[in-house]
Amino acid sequence: MRISVPTIPPAIISSATSTKTISKTAAVERIAAFLAPxxxxxxxxxxxxxxxxxRAYRGSKGIYLNPNYKPIFYHELVDPSDKGFAFRQRYWLRSYLGYAPVRNAQPNTTHxxxxxxxxxxxxxxxxxxxxxxxxxxxxxxxxxxxxxxxxxxxxxGSLHKVHCSRGHVYERDVFQDWLSAANPQWKAYMDDLEATGRRPRTNPDGDVVLEEGVRYDTFQVPECPTCVIENQHNSTMKPELIFFGESIKPAVKDRSYLEIxxxxxxxxxxxxxxxYSAFRLLRHALExxxxxxxxxxxxxxxxxxxxxxxxxxxxxxxxxxxxxxxxxxxxxxxxxxxxxxxxxxxxxxxxxx
The missing domain is CATH 3.40.50.1220 (TPP-binding domain)
Known part of the structure; x- marks a missing residue:
């Protein structure tokens, strides 16, 4: 299986030229005229x-701001093998540290x-x-x-909900507390980050960049408590967002097309x-x-x-x-x-x- 991270075709980036400059006044007038109807x-x-x-994924030149960006793909996260569990340990440690800055962010003037x-x-x-x-x-x-x-x-999707592979849904703050209880050493590390104002580089999906040599294999991913009650052992937990290599739900896709x-x-x-999920909406509008x-x-x-x-x-x-x-x-x-x-x-x- 070969799945790549979505990007702008290199030919577009290499051929990009400076867009004709526009004054603030002219930009306001044009955008307002477009929206007014x-x-x-x-x-x-x-x-x-x-x-x-x-932070955005890409900068003003259209390339990734973090050249070493290596996301976990959907098939890796849900892999039931020991290899998949290792991917989940890596994902949840990094997401555990990166969630708070996203959760605590406030709307800006554009929002x-x-x-x-x-x-x-x-x-x-x-x-x-x-x-x-x-x-x-x-x-x-x-x-x-x-x-x-x-x-x-x-x-x-949303970073603020989590579900297990059997469909049980939890608020992310609740799951965050479970991760803290299962990993007191990382809870202390995160508290120290907050106390000192330090902040690891965080991607828009809450994934952080950690220094080389970090051990992920000791991070504990708690099991779904509802599955445990139902006599199932299940630590395949996933945020309710679309991972690279994962398909958007048909209902979401259909609704997005209808709204266009x-x-x-x-x-x-x-x-x-x-x-492509966004690009195809543009294509649909043009058609x-x-x-x-x-x-x-x-x-x-x-x-x-x-x-x-x-x-x-x-x-x-x-x-x-x-x-x-x-x-x-x-x-x-x-x-x-x-x-x-x-x-x-x-x-x-x-x-x-």
Whole structure:
């Protein structure tokens, strides 16, 4: 079995040229004009969460920020053999250390600006490739869980739930406590990291980079307690996110296609579209002759495609002004929207500033 990490074709990166510069004013006007008619579907990627301190996979040149990135693939994680157990030990140790920074991250100005457009139904549906839950946090004061499920589709799942191979689901914080209890030495190490403000390099999926020589074979992965009650021994635990080499659930795929079909235009934000699950949504929109606007800094998989209008400028520079231009007087008339446009952090990872 040969499965590779999704990436932008090298030919696109090597042929990338500097996008024609655009002023902030011109960018705001163009994006606002695109969004103003409403009924917009939006697809977001890792670039949207960078200002929340969550590092993107790829930098402005379209290549991986961590050249030694070696993710665990789906077939490795669920392998029932001893080899698979070793992969789970490696995954869960690294994810155990990396989960807290993602869990504690706060929505940034882009999350809140998009939330304002969602709240006012300019953006009818939002499809995110991110597993951090930050779009939900930005709307948590005004939408209930059912509304969020209906209006936000997590294309690649969520880091905040865990399930065993037999389908028993647990909150990630609960599973995190189980990992702490089973691994007191790593709990002490994590407490020391938090006390000193140190933070290992963390990928958007919560996986951290550890120094060479770390022993994974002593890390204990607890068994599913429901399986134990049912007289089954099962330590094959997995976060509810899509791993490389894993297929998206048919219901999620079908819904993502339907949301593209029902929209009038497609707005892509902070994504290189390297993963096919997102790229095929763009392809579907183009096949249906939908207008498409891409807001991203750096090369993307969509760059060679006719029918894609691209604006290359930092989202944080323009998105709140875009919302003000689209909504006009409604910003001050609706306190919820006004508050959203005054909310959000800007704390990108220091290495990527």
């Amino acid at each position: 409403g009924n917009v579907a939006t697809v977001t990627g890792a670039g949207v969460s960078v200002d929340s301190g969550i 809140y600006a998009l939330a304002a457009l969602q709240y006012t139904k300019v953006i009818e549906k939002l499809i995110t490739q991110n597993v951090d839950g930050l779009h939900h946090k930005a709307l948590s004061d005004v939408w209930d869980a059912a509304t969020m499920r209906a209006r936000i589709l997590e294309l690649h 079909e029902e929209c009038d235009r497609l707005f892509l934000v902070g994504t290189t579209l390297a993963t 249906l002759k939908k207008p498409v606007l891409l807001l991203n800094v750096g090369p993307t998989r969509a760059d060679p495609l006719p029918g894609v209008e691209k604006i290359e400028i930092s989202t944080r520079e323009v998105i709140r002004d875009v919302v003000r231009a689209v909504l006009g007087s409604r910003v001050k008339e609706e306190p919820v929207v006004d508050k959203m446009l005054q909310s959000g952090i800007i704390k990108p990872p220091p290495e990527d500033v």
